[in-house]
Each structure stands twice: as structure tokens, then as C-alpha cells.
Amino acid sequence: MAKSSGTAKMAASKKKKSFGEICKKNIGFFFILPWLIGFCWFKLYPMASSLFYSFTDYNLFKGINVLGTLQNYIDVFTTKKIVRALGVTFRYSFITVPLKLAFALFIAYILNFKIKGVKLFRTAYYIPSILGGSVAIAVLWKAVFRDDGLLNTALGFFGINGPSWLSDPKWAIFVICLLRVWQFGSAMVIFLAALKGVSNDLYEAAAIDGASKWRQFFTITVPLITPVIFYNLVTQLCQAFQEFNGPYIITQGGPRNSTTLISLLIYNSAFKQYDMGMASAMAWVLFVILMIFTVIAFLSQKYWVFYSDDDGGK
Amino acid sequence: MKTKFIKRAAAAGLAATMALSMAAVASAEADYDECTITISWWGGEDRHTATQEAIAAFMEKYPGITVESTYAAWDGWEEKMATAFAGGTAQDVNQVNWNWITQYDADGTTFLDLNTVSDIVDLSQIGESYLEMCQIADTQAALPVAMTGRIFYWDKTSFDEVGIDTPKTYADLLAAGEAFAAYDEDYYPLALGEYDRMILMVYYLESVYGTDWVIDGELQYTQEQIEEGLNFIQGLEDAHVIPSIQTIAGDGASSLDQNQKWIDGKYAGIFEWDSSASKFEKALAEGREFVVGDYFPDFGEYQGGYTKVSLAWAINGSTEHPKEAAMLLEYLMNDPDAAKILNSQRGIPVSASALASADEAGLLDAKTVEANGKVLAWASNALDPLFEDSRLKSSDGVYYDVMAGLSYGDYDVSEAAEILIDGINDVIGG
Incomplete structure (x- = not known):
């Protein structure tokens, strides 16, 4: 009896130990549990719901019927308005992403030099990114680009009759693009951090060999920060394709849908129709x-992105 | 003498009825729960201030009831509220547009049937015909605050500068276009956005043909007739009566009342709801004279145009405090003190007691009274609530597409008419 009681105690202790071990083993899981719950509830569930809704005729006030076909997807590619919005979105992204990256890198490069008041400049250039798509920005942008706004008044001094930036479908897209490029601060800060990581020895050696500043920039700086350029490219591409604020606050997609990006159309379709x-x-x-686009960017990495563990890169 | 006596007797009778019904309401209100209720509305600064003041007075009258307010300007408001109605998260008491009743309360469950709280809300203060306009699925979905219609308003100072009188007829309006163009190419006697053009076109066509735009869910105008209406609108633009849509967009203003050209008198006229024209008057630069215009008798044989419920108050169908919400509604609609605070912020009240109180105190805006009188006396057509459906009138809707497309030259008149008819039929056909 005593023997059997001792065995039971040992088994219980073993069981207890194994539970503790399980906890210890999975401690990481417990730490990320809050995030997992949040992810499932706020991301996975809405995404799964929207995938389901995309196969229905769900109307906020008329109920829901499962279509059982790809009709909504066929409509996306056959409805003139949507195809046009996709076209505008591509145009917008392909204009803004390279421009924003180039501009952010250029300013970061300048701000990496030891010049007087550099901290002030860094702050000043970052401010537009904080302002984002606010009402104040809408007011400012309209004041600059309206027919008798600051820009056309300035052009008038040089005898140039400026276009109708906000109301001409040919020009309005550039106003929206400019807003995005102007908000280059966050990309600039990331570039600046990367530039700080480039060793001065390399520049000194290049200078001794007689390399100009441009040569140094293209043969030392750019290759060494390609991982950061890659990171910025992917994030900026994602943000540009999802852009909503700019056209919403400044042009509301007009004139004549020339600034209706796909995300604005999604909003209109969901909350106006x-x-x-x-x-x-x-x-x-x-x-x-x-x-x-993200997969293409990742696949292209091996051709142009140089990581420090690449043993000198490809 | 006899007539005078009858009038006095009728007035005394009405006063007695009002007093009795209000006394009945007062007894129903006597006990209530301490709670917090919520309210929402949209509007301009003046409306916000007046409504907040009225709510503060309500909380003082009924200690224990706390009212939390949500309010903003119109831009983006409907999208916000539509989502709240669909998700059941709307406030307890809501200012609603007339067409919201058909759009968001088709089955009569989004808004509380106010007949269920008629012991608190005195429905008898509002005429039966007005109440009917806010009924759906055998429920009293909302209470109309005021009736309104579109009418011309002029910046008389601009017309004085150009040296002509404000238009009294269509011929005058066309002549004004010519005179304004000769004075300065940037000056126009009238400014109309896309939706304004749509309403003016309907007013014109109803004046010519005398038929309501939509009857029993069917558009009453043929392609040819609508083309005639679109030609009328395009004719105004061609005659320098109204600026093009591109010109207005190029002004970079979010609304006409905030447009610098309106403020400075370069745009000298509007076709606006009588209940919301005051914001245009307030926006004008100092010293400019704002006057109510007249309907044009030479548009056609009939008195076209329509009146509609300007705004209404509704209670959320899923409110946890229907009684207290009804008390707030009653206060805002019928209470003499509230009427004095709110005066004509939402138009001339249709509630008999509110109108009497505000009028007695001389608090109604004289121009709103004048314009409302003209609208009610002239406009003879009925409006289908679906005319204002957001699928048609939003910036993404058919009206905008057609009117802007025509103005930009993307559509010819025949194409525009076809798109308009298809778009309208899609909506009214369900």
C-alpha cells in the first residue's frame, strides 16, 4: 500500500514537472498570446469575412446573398470606373514611389554631412510626415494650388499662365502625387540611419584614390544601403497602392475621377453605395x-540588394 | 365682427388643446431614470452652439439625465451615421435627413416607432400631413423639424455694382449673365454645384410639364424631356449665368459658402434651401446685402419645384432609454424654452408650440421666414425621398457624374440623359 502510494506521488510529481516544463518550453507563446488574440480578432477575422463577402452581394441595408460565382471579381475587371481607378492607382504609385525614395535619399545624404543646424533641418523635413492627411493640409494644399493660389500667382510673376491644378483632370493627379512626395520624412529618417552605418574608412580610402563625391555615392553609399532601399521600396509601394487620405481630403477623387485611387473607390463603394x-x-x-509586387521585389533582391553576410554581395 | 369672434374662439380652443396635451405629456414625464443618453446632429457653428445650449437647458430641467453630444459638419457625416445605423451603434437621439427614413429604416426597425412614446412626445403639435412624411412600415420613424425648399438668393451689392436689378424672371437671369460678363469675366450672377444643377433642372422641368419627377417609384420624364432640362442647364453655363464645374473646382473651396468668390461677391446668387441659406449670408464680406429672390414665372406654365422635410429627429430603435430619449426629443421639438434657444436654426419649426413660442419672442430669422413663406406658397410638386438617395446625390453618385460630365464636355446631352435615367431607375427600381 505504502509502495503504491509512493509510486502515485512520484507520478504526480513527474506530471507536475512536465506541466511546468511545458509552460517553460512555451513561455514565448504566452508572451505573444495577446498579440495573437489581437491579430486573429482584428486582422484575420475581418480578412476572412471580407473574403467571404467578396463572393456575396452584401449590402449594408439590404442583407446578404451568396452569389456562388466570381461575379464581383469579373465586375472589378470589366467596370470602366474600377478599371480606371486601378489605372490611376498604378500611375500614382509608379510616380510617387521612385520620386519619394530618391528625394528622401537625397535629403538624407545632405543631412548626413556635418553642417550647422543639421538637427533643425532634420526636424523641419520630418514635420510634413507627421501632418499626414489632415484638414489643415487640405486647406494649405488648396490655397497653394487653386486657380488664383500661391503657385499660379508666383508663376504669374514670370509671365506664366499656370494651369488649373485642382480642376483639370490632366494636372490634378500631380497635386496628389506631390503631397505624397512632400511627406518623405519617415523614409528619410530610415535612410539617414543607414547612412550613419556606412564606415568613414571607405570614403577616406575612396577619396585617397581620387573618387569624386558622386562616384563615392554611387559606388559606396548606394550599394551598402541597398537593404534599406529595398525595405523602403516595399513599404512605400504598399503605402502608395493603399493611399486614401490625399485624394479624399483634397480632391475627393475629382475632377472627373482623375484622382480616384482604388482605395477611395473601395471606400465609396462600401460607405456611400x-x-x-x-x-x-x-x-x-x-x-x-x-x-x-512584393513577391517581385523579394525575388529581385538577389540581383541588386547587398547584405553584409553576402560575403561581399553578389 | 363675427369673423373676429370665430378667430378668437379658434385661437382659444387651440391654446386650450395645446395646454391640455402638454399637461398630459408633463405627467408622463414626471418620473424618469437617472441615465446618460446620447444625441447626434450635423450643422454649422451656430446650430452647434444653439443645440448645445438647448441640451444644457434640458439637463437643468431634468437633473439626473446626462446628455452626451456628437456633432460635426456635413462632410462625411452620412457615411459615419449610415455605418452606425447598420452596426446598431448610433446615438439614442439622432438628427436625420428625410431620405434616411426610406434608405436606412425600410423595415421600420432602425428608428423607434414614436407612436410607442406618444405619451411623452406630443405628436399633436405637428400637422398630420407632416407626420405622414416621416412614416414608414406602419411606424412613425421620425418627427419633422421644418419644411424647406430651394429658392434663389442674391448678393444685391454685386448686382448694384454691375448696375442691374436682381432677376425677377428667367429673361432677367439670362440678361444678367450678359451684363456680368461685360462687367468682369470672373463675375457670375449665379453659382451652382452639381447637385444644385440637378435640383434646378427638376424645378425647370416641373415648371414646363407640371408633373412630379418621380411618382410611385417611376421616373415621369422621357429621354427627350430630360435632354431639354440638361440643355437648359448647359444653356445657363453658355450664357455666362453660371460658372462651369471646372471653374468652381478650381476655386479650391470645399463648399460654395466657403468659396472666396461667393464671399467677395464674384458669384452673386445661389439656389439654396431656405433652412440653410443663413450660412451663405453670414459668409458674405461685411457690408454686402443678401436678399431673398423670387421664383421665375416664365420658366413654364406651372409652379414647379418642391418642398420637403428639411430635417427630422429620430430615436434609435435599439436605445436602452426610450423614455428619456423621448423626453429629450419632446423638449427639442415642442418645449417653449427650447424653441426660443433653437429658433430657426433648423428652419421654421412645424411644431405648433415651438413656432408660437419662437414667433412670439420675435426670434425667428426674418429672411428665413420670408424665404420659407415664398417656398410654401409657390412649390407645388411632391418629392420622392429616393431623389436624395446617397447613391444618386453623393459626390460618387449619378447626379455628380452627369452634371460634371456635361460641364466638362465628357458627355453630350443625349449621353448624359441616358446615364441619368439609367442611374435613377437603378435606385428607384430597388
């Missing part, structure tokens, strides 16, 4: 487009 089914389908098409 209440057509959640179509809005969900458009959102998923946007997601797939972004995935394709």
Missing part, C-alpha cells in the same frame, strides 16, 4: 496586386 460585396472584391484584388 453600401455595396460591401463589391468593395470587398476590390480590396482583395488590391491585396493580390500588392502581393505580386
